[in-house]
Amino acid sequence: MSTNDSTGTPAVPGTPAELARYVDHTLLKPEATAADVTALVTEGAALGVFSVCVSPTFVSHAVEVADGRLAVATVCGFPSGKHASEIKAAEAARSVLDGADEVDMVIDVGAAKAGGFDVVQADIAAVRAAVPSDKVLKVIIESAALDDDEIVAVCRAADAAGADFVKTSTGFHPSGGASVHAVEVMAATVGGRLGIKASGGVRTLADARAVIAAGATRLGLSGTAAVLAGFDDADPAVGTPPDASGSGGY
Numbered sequence: 001m002s003t004n005d006s007t008g009t010p011a012v013p014g015t016p017a018e019l020a021r022y023v024d025h026t027l028l029k030p031e032a033t034a035a036d037v038t039a040l041v042t043e044g045a046a047l048g049v050f051s052v053c054v055s056p057t058f059v060s061h062a063v064e065v066a067d068g069r070l071a072v073a074t075v076c077g078f079p080s081g082k083h084a085s086e087i088k089a090a091e092a093a094r095s096v097l098d099g100a101d102e103v104d105m106v107i108d109v110g111a112a113k114a115g116g117f118d119v120v121q122a123d124i125a126a127v128r129a130a131v132p133s134d135k136v137l138k139v140i141i142e143s144a145a146l147d148d149d150e151i152v153a154v155c156r157a158a159d160a161a162g163a164d165f166v167k168t169s170t171g172f173h174p175s176g177g178a179s180v181h182a183v184e185v186m187a188a189t190v191g192g193r194l195g196i197k198a199s200g201g202v203r204t205l206a207d208a209r210a211v212i213a214a215g216a217t218r219l220g221l222s223g224t225a226a227v228l229a230g231f232d233d234a235d236p237a238v239g240t241p242p243d244a245s246g247s248g249g250y
Contacts (some may be wrong), residue, residue: 012213016228019208020048022219023227024073024102024197027054028171034061041065047224051102056095063099073102073136076127079172081106081142085123089130092137102136103127104167104197107154109142117153124161137219138165138197143182144175151182155189164216166190169200177201180214187215205230 003193013019026038032173037058042065046075051071054062055078064073074095077088092103104136105127111119124139131137139158155166166186169179177200186196198211208219208227221227 012209013058013152016231017048019205019228019231020224022208022212023047023049023224024051024053024199024218024220025224026052026171026199026220026222028075028078032058037173038065041070043151043225045069047228049224050218053102053104053220056098059095059098059100062134071101072099073138074100074103075140075170076103076105078104078106078140079170081140082110083107085126086210088123089126092127093130096131096135100135102138104138104140106140106142107241109145109173109205112141112146112150112154117157120154121157121161124158124163128162135162137162138167138195140167140170140199141186142170142173142175143168143186144177144179144200145173148185150191151185155186155194159190159194163194165195165197167197167199167220169198169220171200171207171220171222173200178211178216179201180210183211183214183216191215203227205233 027040037054041052041062049070051073052062053073059074066072071127076092077083088105095103107120108123128137134165141154145238158166168182168250171177178198183196183198195217196215196219197220202208202219203223205227
């Protein structure tokens with residue numbers, strides 16, 4: 001299964017099926033159970049999403065339940081990013097061994113705020129070395145906690161370190177989640193070379209269309225069914241920017 005087919009320039013989707021192919025159907029709540037993951041995969045397959053995104057301990061279970069129907073993504077250094085690079089790399093390697101197709105790693109946001117973009121790049125490169133080239137590495141930059149110059153510098157670091165995507169948010173940070181403006185800055189920096197994943201606060205069809213129009217090529221959603229149901233409500237083609245408040249994990 002190819003997991004790189006949503007890195008190109010996006011077109012705002014006009015049908016539920018088209019939008020579903022942008023979606024990493026996500027469950028990262030600490031209290032999630034194996035039964036919850038089974039339900040997630042079952043729902044995701046029925047909705048036609050691109051992948052499910054689960055915590056590392058559930059990767060092998062999700063792979064088994066998915067049985068090739070969709071990709072399986074997971075997280076690394078989540079949600080704080082305050083882990084030694086070798087620990088992040090080991091976590092990523094284990095997830096790949098367990099069958100993950102994609103790994104979403106969290107940068108050290110404090111290093112970025114302090115101007116340590118070389119540290120950020122080295123951190124990403126360490127995880128990239130642990131994630132084979134046929135697997136997708138996404139870099140969560142926690143865009144709501146960064147200013148525009150920091151977003152640009154972190155995206156450049158991710159590009160230089162060999163990442164496949166840059167991603168707005170964990171969905172757990174108090175500063176908030178995705179915004180149209182952040183996606184626009186990310187797209188202007190890496191668009192066409194890396195994919196862009198918007199996550200956190202994307203809760204309606206209008207939100208989804210707005211971030212896709214801004215440059216997002218993948219969406220992290222927990223309420224996928226509700227977003228897709230928006231097509232029945234005849235939402236406008238592009239809506240208002242998504243709520244940037246923290247969403248407790250997408």
